[in-house]
Amino acid sequence: ANASNEVDKWTKAPCRFCGTGCGVLVGVKDDKVVTVKGDKKNPVNKGFLCVKGYSLGKLMNATENRLTKPQIRRNGRLVETDWETALNLIAKKYRKYIDNYGPDSVSIYSSGQSTVQEGYVLSKLMKGAIGTNNLECNARLCMASAVGGYLTTFGKDEPMGCYDDIENADLFFIIGANMAECHPILYARVVRRVRNSDVKVIMADPRETRTHKISDLDLFMKPGSDVALLNAISYVIIDEGLIDEDFINKHTHLKQNGKEINLDEFKSFLKDYTPKKAAKITGLDPKDIRKAARMFADPKRESLSLWTMGVNQQVQGVFINNAIHNLHLLTGKICRPGSSPLSLTGQPSACGTAREVGTFTHKLPAHRIVANKKHREEMAKHWGIDVDKIPSKPSYHTMAMFEAINRGDIKALWVTTTNPAQSLPNFNKYRKGLEDVFLVVSDVYPTETTKYADVILPSAMWVEKEGVFGNTERRTQHFEKAVDAPGDAKPDLWQFLEVARKLGYGDLFPYKDHPEREIFEEYRECTLGTGKDLAPYDAYRQKRGLMWPVVDGNETARRYVAPDDPYVKEGIEFYGKPDGKAIIYARENKGPAESPDEKYPFVLSTGRVVEHWHTATMTMQVPELKKAVSETYVEIHEDDARRLNIRSGDIVKLISRRGELELKAKIGGRGVPQPGMLFVPFFDRKRLINLVTIDAVDPSSKEPEYKICAVKMRKA
């Protein structure tokens, strides 16, 4: 039913899927979601939704395959049980391992799809109560390199820009992002801006995508040559006198290999990246590189950089982020309407739950870090615990955590709202660990990961519970519980609190009447005065989200602003750094971990299609989305296809040093990789491309290189 008069009540919510955070209105009748529509009052999407957002109503009614009863493994088989039995088993196992092997023998792997409240409770449970930093978040797989970029360049995480920059930008530099499919509503805002004015778009990507439809300048660079391209653009900006020297002097340092350098030294570093030299690395026409630099640095234009996984999921992810920031710092095009480096996120609360609350191993709530004594002291005081309880060293990043599981160092793992058996790269290497570890999985549908579980906990989904998500532009958005979860499914928050109490930590988790509110208020208190201040809970219940920092319940700044900063009028501050100055880094282009060679001559890249979200555990439940793209495929350039006598629809085998996979060939269509490159969407659980991908990680962000590995291909 879709007619408004068949609805008992409407409730607002951020979309369940991507990090854009579009607002929806959920229509409910007789405890059922009967319709979902775009929320015109929400400033993010102004009423528009993409195909996934429109499918939310159908998703909420796709209960046929839902997990509705707890299950435990008995004699090798999963059997249904009751909550008490399942939770007692988890508590018993966790307690046994903690007592026998120490707190570091247990772990939780959480998600950018968890609510802020869920993330905060996990952080408190693991770091404050159990006393281990074995808490990681799947956001490690998607935007850890963006975090690393912001931290190294500016001294603090999260973009200073916001979505309103789109309507103020005159030049879009879109690098490593297929926005038309992965961030369609933001792409629509870009398209509207481009159509209505003399606005230009530069696209840098090794693969032609739907996003290129609005491009004025295409830079189809070789995979893994991003730093070379960006350095070459920096070279031209300096060479042609397009820099803002006053800005550079006042607001930046320049550094190479940890040492201060001056602008001349930076320029001489860049001599290895003249457009001509960079052309050899990138495969681009030097004239196009010059053109891109002139377009970006044009003083009459506000320039907005947008990027996502194409940048972050490389072993040079952090360096590429730094090199993007360089363009803005060299030209002073930053922290003013329309000019900003704005990284895009993939999950609805990757920013809110992973970055702000601290479900990464190295973090604590409100962007604090475990390695900082003052931060540990502040959180220990806030939680009423001994400061020594919080370990000062970060524990395992995601891939290292699964290696520790392989080794048997971690004996228990609780996976919540994520699906590592499908999403971890080089999964063949990690399967055994998942088979052996005591594995708890909280989710809404059966997944690749639940196959390995010893305990499955059926979770409430989206508006079957109450919570808060934080989106890409630092907007915190609240949603009410609108309907009951099917069967015995329960919110993850309830599951965490029950286990915390059964483990004997009840005093630390005394929430009673309204846990979502009480937990949020407890979290909010530790944001106050940090520059990431949040508003009281009720403000979010009323409003269509608030971007932090919030003061007196209102958004005081749409981008970070420090009151004592001389550039305050322009909204510039980088106060994370001791002297308030950002850093322009001289970064070398080192290329990928694994390059193609004679034996494995193709570069394989993975990514998404608009119809499916991540591992498609939810979108495959919506018949229309499943029908639209029912199985994955490999995109091949027509020259390669001709040479290998492959036609669209043929079954081909991809083989890497780690695994192999058969899937259908696709030549032409929504994406066209360059010759020598292949592209595979990763949503299909029956055809796991992550058996083939590589698990090399960026040395500082520890984000895996999903975008580049070497494979060979033959007709199956």
Ligand code: SF4
């Ligand atoms: Fe949901 Fe993202 Fe689509 Fe917006 S763009 S409707 S947040 S999936």
